[in-house]
Amino acid sequence: MLIFQWFSALMSKRRCLFSRGLHVGKQFSYPSSEDIVFGAICVNLRHRRWKFMEQVSLSLTNALVSRVVREFQNSPRLALEFYNWVGEKKRFSHSLESCCALIHVLVKSRRFDDALSLLENLMRVNGMTPLEVLDGLVDSYEFCDSCPAVFDALVRACTNCGSVEGAYAVIKKLRMESHFVSIHAWNNFLSHLLKFNEIGRFWNMYKEMISYGYIQNVNTFNLVVYALCKECKLLEAISKFYQMLKSGIWPNVVTFNMIIDGACRMREIELALKLVGKMGVMSGNSVSPNSVTYNTIINGFCKLGKVAFVEDILNDMVKAVVEPNVTTYATLIDGYARGGCLEEALRLCNEMVERGLMPNTVVYNSILHWLYLEGDMEGASLVLSDMIDKHVFPDQFTYSTLIKGLCRNGHVMQAFKFHSRFLEKNVIEDTFSHNILIDYLCKSNNLSGAMQLLGSMFIHGLIPDLVTYGALIDGYCKEGKVENAVQIYEKMAKVKKEPNMVIYNSILNGFCKEMSVDVASRMTDSLKSMGLPDAITYNTLISGYCGCGNIEEAFALFLEMKMERRLVNRVTYNTLINFLCKRGCIQQAKELMKRMVLQGLLPDFITYTMLITCSAKNCSPDEVIELHDYMVLKGVIPDKQTYQAIVGPLLGEENEETKV
DNA sequence: TTAGGGTTAG
Numbered sequence: 001m002l003i004f005q006w007f008s009a010l011m012s013k014r015r016c017l018f019s020r021g022l023h024v025g026k027q028f029s030y031p032s033s034e035d036i037v038f039g040a041i042c043v044n045l046r047h048r049r050w051k052f053m054e055q056v057s058l059s060l061t062n063a064l065v066s067r068v069v070r071e072f073q074n075s076p077r078l079a080l081e082f083y084n085w086v087g088e089k090k091r092f093s094h095s096l097e098s099c100c101a102l103i104h105v106l107v108k109s110r111r112f113d114d115a116l117s118l119l120e121n122l123m124r125v126n127g128m129t130p131l132e133v134l135d136g137l138v139d140s141y142e143f144c145d146s147c148p149a150v151f152d153a154l155v156r157a158c159t160n161c162g163s164v165e166g167a168y169a170v171i172k173k174l175r176m177e178s179h180f181v182s183i184h185a186w187n188n189f190l191s192h193l194l195k196f197n198e199i200g201r202f203w204n205m206y207k208e209m210i211s212y213g214y215i216q217n218v219n220t221f222n223l224v225v226y227a228l229c230k231e232c233k234l235l236e237a238i239s240k241f242y243q244m245l246k247s248g249i250w251p252n253v254v255t256f257n258m259i260i261d262g263a264c265r266m267r268e269i270e271l272a273l274k275l276v277g278k279m280g281v282m283s284g285n286s287v288s289p290n291s292v293t294y295n296t297i298i299n300g301f302c303k304l305g306k307v308a309f310v311e312d313i314l315n316d317m318v319k320a321v322v323e324p325n326v327t328t329y330a331t332l333i334d335g336y337a338r339g340g341c342l343e344e345a346l347r348l349c350n351e352m353v354e355r356g357l358m359p360n361t362v363v364y365n366s367i368l369h370w371l372y373l374e375g376d377m378e379g380a381s382l383v384l385s386d387m388i389d390k391h392v393f394p395d396q397f398t399y400s401t402l403i404k405g406l407c408r409n410g411h412v413m414q415a416f417k418f419h420s421r422f423l424e425k426n427v428i429e430d431t432f433s434h435n436i437l438i439d440y441l442c443k444s445n446n447l448s449g450a451m452q453l454l455g456s457m458f459i460h461g462l463i464p465d466l467v468t469y470g471a472l473i474d475g476y477c478k479e480g481k482v483e484n485a486v487q488i489y490e491k492m493a494k495v496k497k498e499p500n501m502v503i504y505n506s507i508l509n510g511f512c513k514e515m516s517v518d519v520a521s522r523m524t525d526s527l528k529s530m531g532l533p534d535a536i537t538y539n540t541l542i543s544g545y546c547g548c549g550n551i552e553e554a555f556a557l558f559l560e561m562k563m564e565r566r567l568v569n570r571v572t573y574n575t576l577i578n579f580l581c582k583r584g585c586i587q588q589a590k591e592l593m594k595r596m597v598l599q600g601l602l603p604d605f606i607t608y609t610m611l612i613t614c615s616a617k618n619c620s621p622d623e624v625i626e627l628h629d630y631m632v633l634k635g636v637i638p639d640k641q642t643y644q645a646i647v648g649p650l651l652g653e654e655n656e657e658t659k660v
Numbered sequence: 661t662t663a664g665g666g667t668t669a670g
Contacts, residue, residue, distance in 0.1 A: 190661095226661075291663080295663040296662080296663050327664050404667075430667095434667090469668090477669095500668090505670070506668080506669050535670075538670085571670055
């Protein structure tokens with residue numbers, strides 16, 4: 001069907017060309033000076049005699065440039081060189097027609113990158129809309145004896161320029177004119193939607209594409225698998241895999257890697273490993289794990305905090321003769337640093353250099369992040385200097401890591417100064433840096449400052465996202481100004497941003513803090529009816545009940561959490577233990593801590609501080625020491641200050657600093 | 661077309 005439509009479209013174009021040909025023919029019947037210049041250019045261009053061509057450069061016209069470009073359609077490199085040479089002439093500026101002529105030539109000769117960069121320039125530099133470019137291409141289509149791939153190239157150029165709307169407008173307009181872009185262009189468009197997490201739109205567009213009768217290829221199926229994995233629908237992704245096989249489409253390593261990554265992200269690492277093991281069998285021995293597969297598994301283990309397991313994976317890589325690459329090291333370095341082994345991470349940096357792999361921006365960013373988190377400002381500065389020395393270019397991650405690092409270590413003025421400098425240099429492209437500073441201001445009760453920064457975002461063309469709105473809503477709620485929070489919420493709703501659980505939980509917390517626990521309770525009920533509440537929702541409400549002394553409701557909710565799903569976590573216990581301690585109920589608090597341990601949840605320094613402080617007030621010294629010993633034996637790391645102030649002296653320690 | 665790093669809630 002598609003071929004037929006293309007054929008009929010071409011036929012109608014040919015008729016159009018026929019009448020145009022008559023018109024052009026009239027011109028040709030009179031020898032013109034243009035013909036002479038054209039001839040001279042062609043002869044000299046073939047031998048790249050640029051100096052000679054300078055002599056005729058004053059006679060150049062756009063029509064002539066297009067004509068030369070078309071003449072050299074079988075020597076696309078020369079056509080491009082000529083076009084660029086003309087473009088350098090000060091008095092000359094290329095027309096859309098000559099540019100399109102060259103694009104057709106480049107696409108026909110499969111020089112897609114050159115064609116793409118011309119198309120992108122038309123939109124980025126010349127400010128043309130995708131549909132204007134499309135008109136240019138359509139007008140010159142037949143004249144240049146082009147191929148349909150030129151429209152695919154335009155769709156790709158649109159997505160490269162970040163214009164999803166433009167890409168869709170091009171597809172739609174071509175369709176209205178009975179033209180069809182190929183499945184490749186659709187795949188490119190669809191993958192762009194996934195890249196920006198527009199999953200809902202992805203499914204709509206996918207359905208639209210199917211309704212036009214396109215035959216899906218392996219890449220299309222991969223995109224569907226990818227979308228399902230992004231939606232955490234792992235089983236559906238696997239069933240799509242079998243559907244692929246049934247439709248006679250053979251999966252490739254990308255299909256497997258996407259499912260394996262999906263499994264890892266859903267903490268199903270065992271399943272991910274099984275898939276790696278069965279890749280050969282499941283693909284009729286056509287596919288085997290590659291570096292992406294291994295890196296995905298390594299990342300899975302690192303994110304689960306199981307760095308110890310990566311050793312086996314690295315051994316598997318050696319057996320499979322798959323060389324670790326920069327991504328492998330970047331994943332390992334971040335994994336070790338995340339697990340508290342920054343030393344090992346730094347050793348791996350050296351190791352990768354010894355193996356001839358240069359640390360890239362990702363590696364530097366990761367090291368910077370963890371150094372700042374450890375409070376090692378000096379180390380972070382050294383890493384930044386090294387980055388500059390080695391010409392490793394910073395990116396959006398670097399900027400936000402730096403801003404956050406400075407804020408979290410108390411160098412707020414410096415953070416703001418850097419941020420202003422980045423804005424002046426126009427290098428800030430995403431919302432992260434603003435979000436970090438807005439959040440900082442909100443947490444410092446400087447809501448007016450935060451609102452100013454929100455204004456600055458708009459001035460710099462940055463669209464606030466859910467994190468921006470979430471930070472502001474939370475800030476107002478914590479200040480007890482729920483009404484202002486609601487205003488922000490409404491602003492957000494106006495720009496069609498759907499609230500997420502972070503925002504719902506912030507508002508819920510706002511109600512709890514202003515003692516409107518009954519409102520919070522009703523809000524939780526409606527969230528329940530939508531199946532939305534998470535552990536934070538319940539913990540917030542429990543904290544609200546505790547705040548107004550309603551212990552019965554707090555424990556009833558605690559039981560509900562235990563019954564319904566495995567939602568109870570360390571914060572749940574800490575909230576209840578804190579309440580019991582404040583009421584002086586140390587025995588019940590200790591009991592609850594023991595239940596926490598039995599449930600496999602390790603108390604943290606907060607649990608430790610609450611219980612030790614409370615028992616010091618209500619129990620004998622022996623009981624305090626006994627409680628300390630119990631927790632330490634269970635693996636709790638004591639809070640240093642609490643230990644030094646209470647437990648150390650009870651043990652008769654003089655210099656507690658050295659003992660903890 | 662797939663893998664690595666930064667922001668928000670209890």
